[in-house]
Amino acid sequence: MNNYDKLLKDLAPRKFKKLGVIWTSLLIIIIILGIVAYIDQLIKGQVVTNMRDYSLWGIYISNFVFFVATSFVGSVAVAILRLTHKTWRTPLVRIAEIITLASIIMAGITIMIDMARPDRLLNLFIYARLQSPITWDVIIIPTYIVISFLLLYFPLIPDLAILKNHFKEKSPFLSKWYGKLSLNWTGSEAQKAIQTKSVKIVAIMIIPVGLILQTIDAWLFSTTYRVGWNSTNMGAYFISGAFVAGIGALVVVVYILRRTYHLENYITDLHFDKIGRLLTLACLTYLYFNINEYLIPAFTASVEEEIHLRSLFTGHYAPLFWAVTIGGLIIPIIVLIFKKGRKPLPMFIIGMLVVLGSWWKRYIIVTSTLLHPFLPIQGVPESWHHYFPSLHEWLITFATLAMALLIITILVRYLPIIPIQRTADEQEELKTNKTTKS
Amino acid sequence: MENKNTSSRRKFLDKGLKLGIVTAIGGIGLSKIISKLNAKTENSSHDKMELMTTDGTLIQVDSTEVITIEHPTEHNAKYNIREGFANRKFVMVVDLAKCKNALSCQSACNKHHYITGDNAWLKVYKMQESKDTAPYWMPTTCQHCDQPACVTVCPVDATFKRRDGLVLIDNTRCIGCRFCMAACPYSTRVFNWSEPDQGEITLNMDMGDHAQKSSPDHGGVPSVKGTVDKCDFCPHSVDKGELPHCVTACPNGVFYFGDKYEDTVTNGDETVRLSKLLEDKSGYRLMEGLGTEPSVYYLPPVDRLVDFEDGLEDYTEFQSVAKPE
Numbered sequence: 001m002n003n004y005d006k007l008l009k010d011l012a013p014r015k016f017k018k019l020g021v022i023w024t025s026l027l028i029i030i031i032i033l034g035i036v037a038y039i040d041q042l043i044k045g046q047v048v049t050n051m052r053d054y055s056l057w058g059i060y061i062s063n064f065v066f067f068v069a070t071s072f073v074g075s076v077a078v079a080i081l082r083l084t085h086k087t088w089r090t091p092l093v094r095i096a097e098i099i100t101l102a103s104i105i106m107a108g109i110t111i112m113i114d115m116a117r118p119d120r121l122l123n124l125f126i127y128a129r130l131q132s133p134i135t136w137d138v139i140i141i142p143t144y145i146v147i148s149f150l151l152l153y154f155p156l157i158p159d160l161a162i163l164k165n166h167f168k169e170k171s172p173f174l175s176k177w178y179g180k181l182s183l184n185w186t187g188s189e190a191q192k193a194i195q196t197k198s199v200k201i202v203a204i205m206i207i208p209v210g211l212i213l214q215t216i217d218a219w220l221f222s223t224t225y226r227v228g229w230n231s232t233n234m235g236a237y238f239i240s241g242a243f244v245a246g247i248g249a250l251v252v253v254v255y256i257l258r259r260t261y262h263l264e265n266y267i268t269d270l271h272f273d274k275i276g277r278l279l280t281l282a283c284l285t286y287l288y289f290n291i292n293e294y295l296i297p298a299f300t301a302s303v304e305e306e307i308h309l310r311s312l313f314t315g316h317y318a319p320l321f322w323a324v325t326i327g328g329l330i331i332p333i334i335v336l337i338f339k340k341g342r343k344p345l346p347m348f349i350i351g352m353l354v355v356l357g358s359w360w361k362r363y364i365i366v367t368s369t370l371l372h373p374f375l376p377i378q379g380v381p382e383s384w385h386h387y388f389p390s391l392h393e394w395l396i397t398f399a400t401l402a403m404a405l406l407i408i409t410i411l412v413r414y415l416p417i418i419p420i421q422r423t424a425d426e427q428e429e430l431k432t433n434k435t436t437k438s
Numbered sequence: 439m440e441n442k443n444t445s446s447r448r449k450f451l452d453k454g455l456k457l458g459i460v461t462a463i464g465g466i467g468l469s470k471i472i473s474k475l476n477a478k479t480e481n482s483s484h485d486k487m488e489l490m491t492t493d494g495t496l497i498q499v500d501s502t503e504v505i506t507i508e509h510p511t512e513h514n515a516k517y518n519i520r521e522g523f524a525n526r527k528f529v530m531v532v533d534l535a536k537c538k539n540a541l542s543c544q545s546a547c548n549k550h551h552y553i554t555g556d557n558a559w560l561k562v563y564k565m566q567e568s569k570d571t572a573p574y575w576m577p578t579t580c581q582h583c584d585q586p587a588c589v590t591v592c593p594v595d596a597t598f599k600r601r602d603g604l605v606l607i608d609n610t611r612c613i614g615c616r617f618c619m620a621a622c623p624y625s626t627r628v629f630n631w632s633e634p635d636q637g638e639i640t641l642n643m644d645m646g647d648h649a650q651k652s653s654p655d656h657g658g659v660p661s662v663k664g665t666v667d668k669c670d671f672c673p674h675s676v677d678k679g680e681l682p683h684c685v686t687a688c689p690n691g692v693f694y695f696g697d698k699y700e701d702t703v704t705n706g707d708e709t710v711r712l713s714k715l716l717e718d719k720s721g722y723r724l725m726e727g728l729g730t731e732p733s734v735y736y737l738p739p740v741d742r743l744v745d746f747e748d749g750l751e752d753y754t755e756f757q758s759v760a761k762p763e
Contacts, residue, residue: 045663046614047632053557056616056629116614116629116664120594123613127594134593134617225587225623225728373625374725375578379561381756 027402034399048392055387060114062366067107073246074100075210079203091418097152102407158421161185214239227304228369237289243282248354255348276342328357522600531694534739537575539749546687551658552636557628559669574739580669581732588618606654612665627668634661
């Protein structure tokens with residue numbers, strides 16, 4: 001039982017210290033600035049953005065695609081590792097589930113920010129047409145939000161019951177809420193059976209739904225005639241890209257939480273090593289699809305395609321394109337194949353590179369294509385020939401990123417970031433194994 | 439041995455049963471068909487009538503089969519904005535040999551649709567396929583495709599295809615996602631990024647009188663912030679028996695407008711057979727390879743009446759649409 005108390009002491013939610021308070025306030029300030037900018041956008045119209053008739057989608061859409069991509073971590077890190085019985089996943093799954101939920105909620109909000117008439121949101125249901133990829137998105141995103149919420153909630157129930165008891169004296173208010181949310185969990189065999197089964201069903205469901213979500217996201221682009229989007233490679237390319245972005249985000253968040261909460265005993269070098277290997281696999285897969293997407297088309301490029309590829313390889317987008325490809329993909333692969341590269345700190349740096357690379361990669365995918373239509377861009381102001389986000393767009397985008405981080409922060413504040421019950425069970429198992437062996 | 443016996447007996451029973459069912463069903467079916475056939479022969483009175491089908495072929499029908507119906511009321515049917523004009527199919531032909539970038543079409547279009555944004559709906563492109571081929575002026579409107587990419591991707595049916603060939607926008611329904619603009623390969627759609635300042639239209643709206651209810655039939659009256667606009671082929675003019683504004687405004691007779699079913703198009707001065715015009719002058723459509731099936735045909739810029747250079751006088755990289763005073 002001693003062991004159990006230590007677990008609780010280490011893993012139970014704790015009040016923010018000074019740093020936590022500063023961090024949270026900073027996020028809230030960024031969010032308020034974004035909301036102000038958004039209200040201005042609502043009043044004046046999207047003229048406050050730098051999007052125009054040619055660059056008709058911009059940073060909102062690329063940011064949306066980024067959020068959708070990071071939410072894939074729930075499907076990969078949680079569900080797939082679960083189905084393959086990888087026990088090292090235990091201290092990482094809850095963090096992955098939290099990232100998934102935060103990202104997919106923000107994806108839903110971000111896509112609405114891009115809508116010029118959010119007041120007509122209900123039209124999407126009243127006049128829904130099933131052939132439009134947007135309708136597919138309207139169906140799949142709420143589905144994924146529900147499933148990723150359940151994937152976080154079901155395994156959490158035993159821990160909530162533990163916390164209810166833990167906070168009984170310290171904070172009756174919190175204890176009451178943990179009690180309500182734990183749904184009268186007593187840990188009886190019958191309850192355990194139901195819970196195990198529920199978790200299993202959700203963990204299996206999130207895999208196909210996650211794959212569908214990423215693919216629909218790709219189809220938003222590949223169902224148009226645009227050069228650079230109209231590619232059969234797009235679905236697989238987006239799935240592999242989401243694999244990278246999701247694991248990258250997981251590494252970053254895990255590292256930061258491990259440092260701030262001193263979880264070195266629970267999240268060890270071994271875990272970083274394992275997840276580093278997974279990230280290498282993800283990056284290699286993504287590299288493969290990148291070659292399919294950019295290098296091979298160059299051999300048979302039509303005139304339009306050549307203009308597009310040239311703008312990426314040597315033209316306007318070249319610095320960004322190569323920074324993203326080399327910094328966000330090739331360097332991570334090289335570093336991660338060495339064992340030393342999979343230690344916590346290098347992994348953190350690589351994770352940051354990967355996340356940044358993923359974000360800008362989506363910016364390139366969305367914006368570069370739109371500036372190369374079939375008919376030449378003529379008869380519009382000079383500024384319409386280019387695109388770079390306006391102040392409003394940056395403020396709003398940063399606010400959405402801050403909101404995602406705030407959701408993660410709040411969940412981390414009130415939930416045990418490492419499953420307590422499961423860790424205890426596993427330690428117990430390990431002990432009994434040892435005693436029976438010796 | 440015994441086992442085998444019982445199993446084979448079972449098999450026999452099983453097969454027998456199935457066969458029985460099949461026969462029973464077959465028998466019932468057969469008797470039905472026979473009774474039907476019998477009924478026909480019994481009822482026929484050997485009185486044949488000769489009738490003409492809509493495509494002109496004569497057919498013989500048993501007189502008992504003929505019943506009188508009421509006159510179709512379709513002709514008087516109320517005009518449905520999403521169905522369009524009954525039995526029409528609008529097309530346009532643009533003769534590139536005649537265009538010298540006079541831009542009258544554009545200013546007429548801007549005026550009648552109260553376009554005040556920076557991107558006109560009707561554009562005259564300065565085109566040159568490759569550096570060895572001759573440059574030419576190419577006016578573009580919405581192509582009103584028969585396989586419209588924009589309509590396919592619209593999530594709310596705000597942009598729609600009518601039976602008379604037009605692709606229109608209901609800007610009271612559009613949610614402003616701009617997917618149609620991304621889908622259109624002809625870059626023909628424009629967006630109201632801010633509240634459009636449409637001069638008298640806006641003024642009328644503000645005054646409250648002459649409450650102009652926006653209709654897909656007359657694009658730009660009024661334009662709505664956060665929605666998509668584009669060339670509408672002027673069904674409001676067609677309704678009055680007039681030609682679209684660009685057609686009448688063009689001093690060089692570049693635009694021909696007409697009905698594919700009637701096989702005639704006119705530029706106001708001359709009326710010609712569409713099929714003959716397209717055949718004689720090798721008409722083509724833009725980006726035929728995409729399979730969008732546009733309703734706008736182009737005649738190649740051959741035997742030009744004017745030099746390309748003449749048009750350069752009017753050419754500017756960009757000139758903002760004349761703003762209302």
